[in-house]
Amino acid sequence: MKKIFNAYFIIIGIGLLVLGCSEKEVSSNRILAKGYARHVELQWEPVLGAESYTVFVKKEDSDYTERVSIKDTIYLDFVNDLGTELTLSYKVEAQLKDDTESLGETTVATRSMTDEELLDMVQYYTFRYFWEGAEPNSGMARERIHMDGNYPQNDQNVVTTGGTGFGLFGLIAGIERAWVSREEGFKRFERIIDFLENADRFHGVWSHWIHGENGKVKPFGKDDDGGDLVESAFLMQGLLAVREYYKNGNEQEKALANRIDELWKSMDWTWYTQGGQDILYWHWSPNFGWQKNFGIKGYDECMITYVLAASSPTHAVPASVYHKGWARNGEIVGNTEAYGHQLPLKHNGSPEYGGPLFWSHYSYLGLDPRGLADKYANYWENNRNHTLINRQWCVENEGGFKGYGEDLWGLTASYTVTGYAAHKPGADLGVISPTAALSSIPYTPEESMAVIRNLYYNYGEKVFGRYGFYDALSPEKDWYPQRYLAIDQGPIVAMIENYRTGLGWELFMAAPEVQEGLDKLGFSVSEE
Known part of the structure; x- marks a missing residue:
């Protein structure tokens, strides 16, 4: 010992x-x-x-x-x-x-400390959520970590597929920044792949939650105990970056890359079209079949699901699934404006101000939005303007919430005083989620740094702990829970690295299947 x-x-x-x-x-x-x-x-x-x-x-x-x-x-x-x-x-x-x-x-x-040193500190602390805070058997990211040890649902060892996918980008960054050695990082990835190969899968697709001790499904809901296509897409986005990172390494590293490739090839995206419909469906259960019947339609956080489905080397869907399902036969185009910023896409349920900010994060940890465009939108413009609108809503602060302003902004899905909510303009409960501004740093570097400085220097221990900034805060309610969620910590460390070096973007976009899939769907990339 x-x-x-x-x-x-x-x-x-x-x-x-x-x-x-x-x-x-x-x-x-x-x-x-x-x-x-x-x-x-x-x-x-x-x-x-x-x-x-x-x-x-x-x-x-x-x-x-x-x-x-x-x-x-x-x-x-x-x-x-x-x-x-x-x-x-x-x-x-x-x-x-x-x-x-x-x-x-x-x-x-x-x-x-300089701003660069402050950013380095925040990224390192957040990285530790996925390194030190990981579930020990699987190496996967815990769904949540409550620093008080209070888990009402006894789910402290439940791991999340999507949150793990986000965290994989952070683990690669940790190796590159020498926070852990290459050998240590490799061993962690081996443990994760060992677990994923043996965990429950449904036509090659993992569930949203998995018991970290044994790989069995932890139902996300009473009729949601099978494959979760969106969460698995978030996971595979990260896994493909890991594959690219190791594919030209030593023999052991090449072998790990090949194992990831087998997991990628086993995902049956066509199954999730319910027999050839021109749309992807989010869930399938061996016990409830297609009962949830949730078609994935844009625009929200799910675009990476369609990009990967079109890119699959074994079970690719045709381009029509993207254009008819995700893009709704062109109805995804919105062209609305708020605070002088145009949104080219119609955000689901939020056409005026855009949805919660994670919509500009989750699909873009690997998928590089810089200069990315198709016939519906320029995605850098969409994401940057989405962020600026969200920020300006907080600056205008029509609700009069305490603390809101140029150095405290950002509405997204997170904990709230009474549970969990998708905070956004028009559905603002006075709760700021640090991941919103921090994960937007590629789009709004100066504005995001203002939030980082304010949180660290002025709020201190109320909002910052061993795994970085806590999930949410409300000065209005004097509410500062010491809780973390993987799906919020992951984009922070990944997007800070993308802002600093572009590492995650470069790795994911280097996958030849991804380039072929983007071409098939009509995407182009120009210099921003």
């Missing part, structure tokens, strides 16, 4: 050093520390028999004071109350049943 802990701390130490931690900030004792602009992160080895851990802090020329008593072995100490540009000393004690054990002391400094 000791060897495992030591290996873990070597990995974490490397991650901290990559993020700019100086030698004096990495303690030689059992505590690891890293100072940022507004917080210090501490980690330490678990102590056998410890009931809790007490953290003490002192500034220069002062005495230690107790900071917190916690059961976890990681602590993010937001130090706004102590000042800025600080040199702090910490010590940690393990509280045993009848004794106290010291883990040592360490000194760390907080410092000012």
Whole structure:
């Protein structure tokens, strides 16, 4: 067990050093520390028999004071109350049943950070959702992580296909940025593929939720216990990027790429046309058949489903399925305008202002919208204007919600005070979802950075934890839940990387089948 802990701390130490931690900030004792602009992160080895851990802090020329008593072995100490540009000393004690054990002391400094360093920090912390927070048996992304450990549906080990697909882009970015080694990343991908090969599938298509312990379906609803074509498309979007990443590697890496290729070829997209109709259907169940009968029609988050269905090397659908089903025989064209920004496409149920912002994220983690166009729209224009309209709605703030403005905007699907909702202009409950602005950073870099700065510097620990920004917040309701959702964290790390290097876009678009599918559907790509 000791060897495992030591290996873990070597990995974490490397991650901290990559993020700019100086030698004096990495303690030689059992505590690891890293100072940022507004917080210090501490980690330490678990102590056998410890009931809790007490953290003490002192500034220069002062005495230690107790900071917190916690059961976890990681602590993010937001130090706004102590000042800025600080040199702090910490010590940690393990509280045993009848004794106290010291883990040592360490000194760390907080410092000012550039926007690039702030972005690096946010991306790294969000990456950890998919690395450290993954379900251990499958390596897949947990559907949700609640930091208080409260899971009313006992679903802490339920994994999500779509959220995992989003997270795959983040894992590749983590390898490229040396947050984990290439070998470690490869082993994680192997575990995920092992699991997906043996998990329940329905004509090659996975379910929305899967039990991480055994690969069995976790029903998403009473008649939704089979294949989920859209969530599986989100997953395959990420898997194809992984395939492209490894296909020219060593023999083991090529073998993994080939296994992904077999999963891709096994997806029977034609089955999900209900026998040759000119539309794709979202669900099929071995127990309920086509009972849900949910045809996938645009425009919303699902465009990648049609692109992949047309691109399949084994079960491709004809172009007519895209044009008649998704594009509704041309009725997808909208050409509406709000706040001076034109929406070329008619967004389902939201023709005036556009739908929730995840519609401009989910299909475009791999599918590159830069210069992408067909006879219905220019997709960069659609996505950028969609984002600007959503932002301006929050800036105008007709609802008078506290906190809204140029540095706090973004409505999308997320937790809300009473459950879960698809927040959007016209259906605004006073809840801001950080993923909305953060995942829009390729479209609105300056505007998105304003939100990042505001959330980190002004809201601090209310909104930021071990896996990055929490899922949602409402200053209006003084509501700051410490909860995460994979489908919201994934686009953050993927789209930040696309903004910085274009990595996910370049990998996915390099797949020859995708290029052939886009050609078949009449897409063109021009320089933006």
